[in-house]
Amino acid sequence: MDFIAVIRDGFLAMIGPVTAAYAVSAVSLNLQFGYTGLLNFGQVAFMMVGAYGTAITVEAGGSLWLGIPVGILTAVLLGLLLGLPTLRLRADYLAITTIALAEALRLIVRSSWAEPLTNGVFGIQGFADAFFDLNPFPGGAVYGVGTWTVTGRSLWMMIVSWTVVLLVVLLIRRLIKSPWGRVMRAIREDEDAARSLGKNVFGYKLQSLMIGGAIGAVSGILLAIEQQNVTPDAYLPRLTFILYVIVILGGAGTILGPVIGALVFQFVFFGFDSLMASAQANIDWVGDILSPAEAGQVKLILVGVGLMLLMIFRPQGMMGDLNESLIDDH
Amino acid sequence: MTIDPNALADVAAVPGVAKPDPIVTIDGLERSFGGVHAVNVDHLEIQRGTITSLIGPNGAGKTTLFNLISGFDEPDNGEWDLDGGGLVGISAYQVARRGMVRTFQLTKSLARLTVMENMHVADQTNPGETLRGALFGGWRKAEDEATEKATALLERFGLTHMADEFAGSLSGGQRKLLEVARALMVDPDVIMLDEPMAGVNPALTQSLLHHITGLREDGMTVIFIEHDMDVVQEISDWVVVLAEGSVIAEGPPASIGSNEIVIDAYLGRTHREEEE
Amino acid sequence: MALALLAVPAMALADGEAIGGTLIATTDDERVPVEGVLISVEQDGTLVGDSTSDAEGKWLVPVPGAGTYTVRLDVSTLPDGVGLTNADSDVLEDIVVQEGRQRTVLFPLGEGSTTSPPPYQRFGSLLFAGLKLGAVIALSAVGLSLIYAVTGLVNFAHGEMVTLGAVLTYFFSTSVAGPGWSLFIAGAAAVALGAGFGWVQDRGLWRPLRKRRMGLVAMMVVSIGLSFALRYLILVMFGGTRKLYDEFTGQTPIDFFGIPVVPKNLITIVVGVVVLALVGLFLQRTRIGTALRAVSDNPDLSESSGIDVDKVVTLTWVMAGGLAALGGLFFGLTEAVQWDMGFRLLLLIFAAVVLGGLGTAYGAMLGAFVVGIAVEMSTLIFPSELKSAVGLIVLIIMLLVRPQGLLGTRERIG
């Protein structure tokens, strides 16, 4: 068993662009769930819409720099469309509608009917060349020490995506620390109270859904660029729930929680992969009872169990204030 | 506008009677749930600058009436206005902005906001509450002014020492006080209190009563729901009795205690409930 | 008559994974390539691609990767006088394609006549399919709605309770590791275990959380975690492929007023309607049913008027677990058993309960049949891969025009 390798694999995944993209998405989910109390169970739809908006624009002959705003605006529009019928209703309606719409959108994107636009199950590839053309690091070169290395391509992607994380966190910080953020938190606590104090609760929730949607789209675009690929089956509902784990792990309703959550989650998630691979290679009985594919599934079982346990026993997450979580709502 | 304390002296004590200077007027208001006629008010006027008590047995429709006129529920029929402006179809937050603020029977403190933050949320003038204001700043001055106003209100309600605590850590009585203080942050013309005394200890009750009479002195119109007849007798200028959704009597407090219909409908029922 | 013909040309190994074959009709003495026939490949109900056979009868559909696919031959594109040797082999399910390989599949063709069914028959079949789907949704949805009514929780793990019913039935009846019971006994055992699982869930998880006064939003997040854990647990135990019970598989349709109907679908509808009627009777006529309705109207009032709310809630979970398992049993019977079947059905369950009115048992039943029929009928207009999306559109339209649902009432504030 090579534990150093396990830690290395976890670490390299942790600092990678995918973690950054997850952090961005978690920050947006945190605005909705942690600060406004909205249950968006269809976050993956915003990411998908952002990614496809970008890819399709490039496919249609536009530049990547046009595609990105198109993707973001499409997600904002999706937030508006989702919010209009649901945000006047109880929280559960938004949850139901978002989870259903996300899955239905994926089926539509995947369908032959949408194929002229989305290329069906095959998706769209190679639309982000313009981004990698700007890469100042030689793509083939390797940076790092020993086996702790990343390629020039990854390094470029990492720098850009972690910069995006920083910008998004600063944006949310500014918003949340303002009176606007205070109204959001008031709505999370009790929307009837906020309403009785003259706050347009519906309008604020819509803003939260749309801003969160835009940031979610940014995350989807980062992932799509990193992979130079969009396919419908990358946007399964499970990604949304992984993001919930990240938000709650880090601390819902805290500024940095989602980022910390993403780092820790990715370290554990990929460290676990590496650990299982190493165990399967070196310990006979492990290989006997679990195939590599099953090990991946066991990991997802643990994600689900982890989400339950966190919500029950440590709802404030790593960054949250214990006192705050103990406050009685009644 | 000056308010005449004796304006109601010559008003007859009959249901639906016209008042000299009504600030709220309700007409033909109906709301039913399934078969239950929760509210069925033919005509009701609330005199400006008075304390009007709304009484009636449990389930009489008092809270539902509040919900309807504050925009939290929609009636099946009827109209009502505030100072001449119709409120039909106006959403709850706009009713508050027009100067009619209500509190809730079950207190709604914003638990994970501090007491001071609770007060700030009720401020109507802060430009930082818009997205643009939040992004580009320029709201500090308004924030400071609101803090000043809130500090004075908290002082008045004896909550100064709790300003930086989470509202969720207040006692039940303190939450009631906070809710009233917070409603005053809105600078309302009409304030509607749904059982503000319920569950408050006797010491606090007295100070709360004192605050309510203080509101009238400040020129506000108070409508409040209360069960305790002593309290009602003590502070109200006018009493409206609701039973099974309808106004069965109204008049000065003295006239209510001796009203046969009220004793039947209200006390009679209480007696029956006690016997069960 | 014709004999089966199976020509397997060596296919050039192209870039990626693909499915292909050659269509040749065999009569007594001749083998003729069949040109211009449309073959489509689907995955999870979604079209992956299609291909039309060329002059040599060859067709090839590239697929996105290794996996399990369904291949369908469009019989209406067969030339006159050519038909499938085996009339219902126009769809081949569970075609497995391996990493980097091309898979060859065969459609035995011979002499035959193919006429598309008259419109009323198509309409009737779809209506029937809609009723069947409606019955499955209704059985599953009633429990979700009742739990919501008595506890306020929307249980996102409800889909897994449906899957469990199907998977357990499969285990008891068909699995080599199982006891090999008849489907009837296996199904009864699965429903009993499903009800037991409802009890365990309430006592082991939800009741303690209610006692801690956990908020509903937090509980919904817990239920999502539970759904996730159960779903992948089932995947590990059951595997990823679609499986069929060993009984009632290849049933021949019977004639039902001119509409061909598969008997097991008819049974599903009949049993579904009977069970739902029993649930209705239970709610209306029994003391405990009345208590359940009282709790769903007003839990606080019921508590103070002497109803044991905890008992009612547990009973509701037990009922919901049993009904969901029954829904899953029939879902597996009429389609196939798969690890994520319940999660896929959840979308339609949601559409049904929102349509009927969240928290109303009768609303859920009504909504289920409306959604089931709308989804199946939609294939008259939209491609069938968009079926589920249609269910969602129904949901959104309902939220816009009447958010409390067909049978719901506006809620209480204050």
Ligand SMILES: Nc1ncnc2c1ncn2[C@@H]1O[C@H](COP(=O)(O)OP(=O)(O)O)[C@@H](O)[C@H]1O
């Ligand atoms: N949302 C609702 N659904 C059903 N019945 C309601 C609802 N709100 C109030 N009611 C009924 O309306 C009547 C009046 O209730 P309420 O206004 O709360 O009375 P009060 O505040 O005078 O005690 C009661 O019979 C109550 O049960």
Ligand SMILES: [Mg+2]
């Ligand atoms: Mg009341």
